[in-house]
Amino acid sequence: MSPLPVPTGLQQLITARVRSVPDYPTPGVVFRDITPLLSDGTAFSAVVGHLADTFGGEVDTVAGVEARGFLLAAPLAAVLGCSLVAVRKAGKLPPPVLRTNYHLEYGEASIELSEGAVAAGARVAVLDDVLATGGTAAATCELLERAGATVTGLGFLIELAALRGREQLIGRVVHPLVSY
Numbered sequence: 001m002s003p004l005p006v007p008t009g010l011q012q013l014i015t016a017r018v019r020s021v022p023d024y025p026t027p028g029v030v031f032r033d034i035t036p037l038l039s040d041g042t043a044f045s046a047v048v049g050h051l052a053d054t055f056g057g058e059v060d061t062v063a064g065v066e067a068r069g070f071l072l073a074a075p076l077a078a079v080l081g082c083s084l085v086a087v088r089k090a091g092k093l094p095p096p097v098l099r100t101n102y103h104l105e106y107g108e109a110s111i112e113l114s115e116g117a118v119a120a121g122a123r124v125a126v127l128d129d130v131l132a133t134g135g136t137a138a139a140t141c142e143l144l145e146r147a148g149a150t151v152t153g154l155g156f157l158i159e160l161a162a163l164r165g166r167e168q169l170i171g172r173v174v175h176p177l178v179s180y
C-alpha cells in the first residue's frame with residue numbers, strides 16, 4: 001500500500017494541538033502530549049478520517065498499542081468496520097499470550113497479544129500515537145507476525161524523527177501524520 005499525502009492543513013491542526021512538555025517523564029525527554037488534540041472533536045475526527053482514507057480497503061484488523069494507541073485504533077476500526085486487537089503491557093491479558101520485551105525512549109517494557117486474537121493471514125494496520133525509537137512498533141509487528149498476521153502498514157500521529165524509529169521498521173509502510 002502507499003500512504004496518502006497528509007494535507008498541510010491537517011498537519012497544522014495536529015501540531016497546533018500537540019503540547020510539548022520538557023523533561024517529562026525524565027530529564028531530557030520532550031514529551032508530546034496528544035490530549036489537546038483529543039479534546040478537539042473536529043481535529044480528532046479529521047485525524048481518524050485521514051487514517052480511514054489511508055488504510056480503508058487494505059486491512060482486516062486494526063491493532064492498537066496500549067495505552068495511547070488504543071485512542072486511535074478503536075475509532076479507526078469502528079469507522080472501517082474492521083476487527084480491533086489490543087496489544088497490551090505485560091500482565092494485563094489472561095493466558096495464553098504471546099509476549100516480547102523491548103526498549104523505550106525512557107525505559108524498558110514488555111507487551112503481550114492474546115493467542116487467537118488475530119486471525120492467521122489477517123492484514124493488520126498498527127496504530128500508535130508516537131513513533132520514537134521504534135521499539136514498541138517493532139515489538140508489536142513481531143507479535144502480530146508470530147500470530148500469523150501480515151502487517152500491512154503502521155500509522156502514527158507523530159514521528160520523532162531524531163530518534164530514528166524507522167530504522168527498526170525497514171521494509172514496512174510507515175505513515176506518520178506529522179514529523180518533529
Ligand SMILES: O=P(O)(O)OC[C@H]1O[C@H](OP(=O)(O)OP(=O)(O)O)[C@H](O)[C@@H]1O
Pocket residue numbers: 065066067068069103104105109128129130131132133134135136137165
Ligand atoms: O518508539 P518507542 O520508543 O517505542 O516509543 C513509542 C511508545 O511510547 C509511548 O508509549 P508508552 O510506553 O509511554 O505508554 P502509554 O501509551 O501507556 O503512555 C507511545 O505511546 C508509544 O507506544
Ligand SMILES: Nc1ncnc2[nH]cnc12
Pocket residue numbers: 029030031032033105106130132133160
Ligand atoms: N517524547 C515522547 N512523547 C510522547 N510519547 C513518547 N513515547 C516515546 N517517546 C515519547
